[in-house]
Amino acid sequence: MPVSVANSQLIYDALKACDVQIISALPETWLVHLIRMADEDPDMTLVRIAKEEEAVGISAGAHLAGVNSALLMQNHGFLAAINPIVSLALLYKIPLLMLISYRGHMGERDPWQTQGGMVTEPLLRALGIPIWHLTDPRDVQRRLKDAQTLAHAALAPVAVLLTRELMWED
Template identity: 70%
Template sequence: MPVSVANSKRIYEGLRACDVRLVVTLAERWLLPLIRMADEDPEVTLVHVAREEEAIGIATGAYLAGVPVAILMQNHGLLAAINPIVSLAQLYRIPLLMLISYRGQMGEEDPWQTQGGLVTEPVLRALDIPTRVLDPADDIPRRIRDAYTLAHASLAPVAVLLPRDVMWEDH
């Protein structure tokens, strides 16, 4: 099943409408078209990290320097990044737009992805992180802009979950 380039473009359009200038990511199969778009965009700097915790720190620094930033990661990476989200971003009221590939949902073919899918939304609720699960029928660029706006209005992390129905052509 190929990743949806068309929906990836819609997501990227939303990022550019927010004037995002820095994208921080740990590469993941579902996110590859988005990562490629950021890499090829002369107005955007793409930073690859080895661990998602680093992404939270880099994005925090970018925000403090006045650089509009977004984080691209997998939901398992979100789970790995809980400590810096809580002890840095939430404690110091840092607005973070986190676009998260939502693995482990119905139709997941990789057994190692399933458990993370079960706990992603409950963990986000427990952390009081506003969350939207994108739907293919959504006005995706607008939903990305809405999430970015909320993050900055509330000075807090916001999560946009990118499920299989959005990220894959055939599901």
């Protein structure tokens, strides 16, 4: 499976540098290595959820209890989580560090991913959620740290889109 191990490791190391202690995740192809890294890290609490909505609640609880967390999901998972993003995170001013695998965009071969790919950024913009794209491995650490910093300063969700260029080795 040509998911980049090296770049997954860069992302994971950047999350550790952000002092992320809880990761909620729902499996998806591009996230396999990241989830495995979280699972193998004795200092990380990995919560394998049934649906992405739960991750918003878990991160909200963790934030109110003073612990940094991150959400790992596919963009279709983001679509599934929109209600709690609006009526919990945005309503209650809860920072969320959302790492979203950006399926269905340029280079996508799976027809079933394409509709979600085309609406992801317009929906994030409609919600007023700032977006960082991760495409260049050299940007990973800086952009994740800056995304978390903004989330905490704005008390708001931020989206870090994990792109094909970073995640997939063709």
